[in-house]
Amino acid sequence: MKKRITVQIDALEKFVVEILKHNGLSAENAAITADVLIAADRRNIESHGVARLKRYVDGIQSGIIKPECRLDILRETPVSLVIDGNGGMGQPVAYNAMRRCIKKAKANFICFASVRNSNHYGIAGYYTLMALEENLIGVSMTNSAPLVVPTFGKDAVIGTNPISIGFPSGKERPFLLDMATSTVPRGKLEVYARTGAAIPDVWACDSEGNLTDNATLVLDNLSSRKGGGLLPLGGSSELTGGHKGYGLSTVVDILSGILSSGAVGLEVYGKKGKPSEVCHFIGAINPEAFVDLDEFQTGMDAYIRMLKAAPTTAGHNRIYIAGEKEYDAMERNRTTVILQDKVFMTLNEIGAAYGLTLVKDV
Numbered sequence: 001m002k003k004r005i006t007v008q009i010d011a012l013e014k015f016v017v018e019i020l021k022h023n024g025l026s027a028e029n030a031a032i033t034a035d036v037l038i039a040a041d042r043r044n045i046e047s048h049g050v051a052r053l054k055r056y057v058d059g060i061q062s063g064i065i066k067p068e069c070r071l072d073i074l075r076e077t078p079v080s081l082v083i084d085g086n087g088g089m090g091q092p093v094a095y096n097a098m099r100r101c102i103k104k105a106k107a108n109f110i111c112f113a114s115v116r117n118s119n120h121y122g123i124a125g126y127y128t129l130m131a132l133e134e135n136l137i138g139v140s141m142t143n144s145a146p147l148v149v150p151t152f153g154k155d156a157v158i159g160t161n162p163i164s165i166g167f168p169s170g171k172e173r174p175f176l177l178d179m180a181t182s183t184v185p186r187g188k189l190e191v192y193a194r195t196g197a198a199i200p201d202v203w204a205c206d207s208e209g210n211l212t213d214n215a216t217l218v219l220d221n222l223s224s225r226k227g228g229g230l231l232p233l234g235g236s237s238e239l240t241g242g243h244k245g246y247g248l249s250t251v252v253d254i255l256s257g258i259l260s261s262g263a264v265g266l267e268v269y270g271k272k273g274k275p276s277e278v279c280h281f282i283g284a285i286n287p288e289a290f291v292d293l294d295e296f297q298t299g300m301d302a303y304i305r306m307l308k309a310a311p312t313t314a315g316h317n318r319i320y321i322a323g324e325k326e327y328d329a330m331e332r333n334r335t336t337v338i339l340q341d342k343v344f345m346t347l348n349e350i351g352a353a354y355g356l357t358l359v360k361d362v
Contacts, residue, residue, distance in 0.1 A: 003341040024067030036122040043326035047187025081113040087275040090121030105284035112283030116262025124164035125178030137285040154209030156229030161252035170297035176323030181249040255281040
């Protein structure tokens with residue numbers, strides 16, 4: 001069992017912000033990026049938390065990520081945007097795209113943005129949550145590096161391509177779906193590789209398309225493009241619904257990449273040492289385009305209560321709605337988060353270059 005280390009959120013946030021500022025981000029964009037990363041750790045999505053910081057620092061220093069965040073509006077209507085992120089850090093790009101969508105949705109009931117030439121933007125649900133906080137329906141999805149094999153394939157050609165959709169409620173917690181269209185995201189394999197644990201053999205396949213429980217093998221094969229990769233949501237066969245996850249992944253590619261005239265599939269991270277060209281699809285819908293807000297929220301509350309009141313199977317005493325476990329985690333992790341010891345050490349290795357030290361909570 002690997003050691004877990006508790007750190008204060010305030011100290012972690014200051015640490016991450018300072019490292020990002022040292023790497024060229026403005027104070028505002030560094031704060032946005034740090035908040036997205038720490039939100040993932042607070043929600044117990046450690047695959048997308050501060051463990052990703054090294055990836056971003058390496059990306060900036062290699063020229064893959066531009067520390068400036070300049071959004072160019074390429075096409076605009078009252079209800080839509082096409083945005084070029086100019087290779088900037090994905091979190092500020094997506095954050096500012098959603099801010100624009102929220103403003104337009106409040107004025108015109110709906111707005112969607114297709115964003116090209118960005119970078120990895122963290123957890124998709126963060127941007128959906130931004131809309132929920134304004135009593136709007138939120139939509140957030142992004143394509144990613146080709147890590148997933150299509151149904152009946154053995155080489156990764158599509159991304160984990162997550163989808164997040166959220167609906168505001170009244171007295172109940174909001175409904176916040178945030179899911180990869182693969183069985184798991186790549187970051188989940190990284191968590192298992194750091195601990196040396198075997199992955200479930202329905203998560204990934206080796207270079208010949210055979211199921212494997214070796215996380216390190218899969219990650220190495222993906223890094224060197226030797227074949228194999230993650231499986232679509234539903235697994236490797238049509239019998240278990242793998243074609244449905246494959247279909248959802250391609251929809252994300254189309255809305256994010258093709259709709260913005262950006263990169264898709266093998267084109268994402270397709271040129272070594274060059275910008276990743278990750279694309280997003282982000283939007284907000286005002287429920288009042290269809291029904292009064294209080295009526296919608298009342299309906300959501302009733303629906304959520306119906307789901308949670310359903311009988312449970314033996315050994316389970318609670319039914320969850322999408323996002324509820326993450327809300328529980330956020331309440332527990334109000335002031336501190338727990339990091340794997342390897343993540344803690346890596347953060348301090350990065351910080352040492354700038355005279356920064358992250359300390360354990362006492």
